[in-house]
Amino acid sequence: MMAARRELILFSGLAVFIALILLKMGSAFTLRMMIEATCYAIIALGLNIQWGYAGLFNIGIMGFIAVGGFFTMLVSFPINDKFWNSTAPGGLGMVGLYLLVGIALTWGASRLNRLGLSKKLRNAITIIVFAISYLVVMSALAPVADQIESTAGFIGG
Known part of the structure; x- marks a missing residue:
């Protein structure tokens, strides 16, 4: 019961923090940060499943993330x-x-x-x-x- 209450307080604090960033920096910046945070959360979940639950250590995942980031930059910047x-x-x-x-x-x-x-x-x-x-x-x-x-x-x- 205490852990659920703690998580609710932390999540509420995060929501207030995001709202403050939205007010201060604007919607474009906040949306970009939320997208990046979501991507990192997905990466963390994948690594947790593979390394934590399955016990498989694979460094290649980070290499693919680096290659993906490079090619994202390559195609999204102007020529x-x-x-x-x-x-x-x-x-x-x-x-x-x-x-x-x-x-x-x-x-x-x-x-x-x-x-x-x-x-x-x-x-x-x-x-x-x-x-x-x-x-x-x-x-x-x-x-x-x-x-x-x-x-x-x-x-x-």
């Missing part, structure tokens, strides 16, 4: 002609190519035990290949990111 008319898209394409090559090399290095290498040597080679791939991708990404920030400002849709 940035400064970016698309520069050499930055080609630079980003090269970074993507380096990333794919790095993934392929790391995957190949993780399969070296099929050639008769020991597990320790295979793991060491895989870690070294991953580290080198990471450094190559990041060194290729840094100048492209600097160019985008200095000339275009953002990628745009």
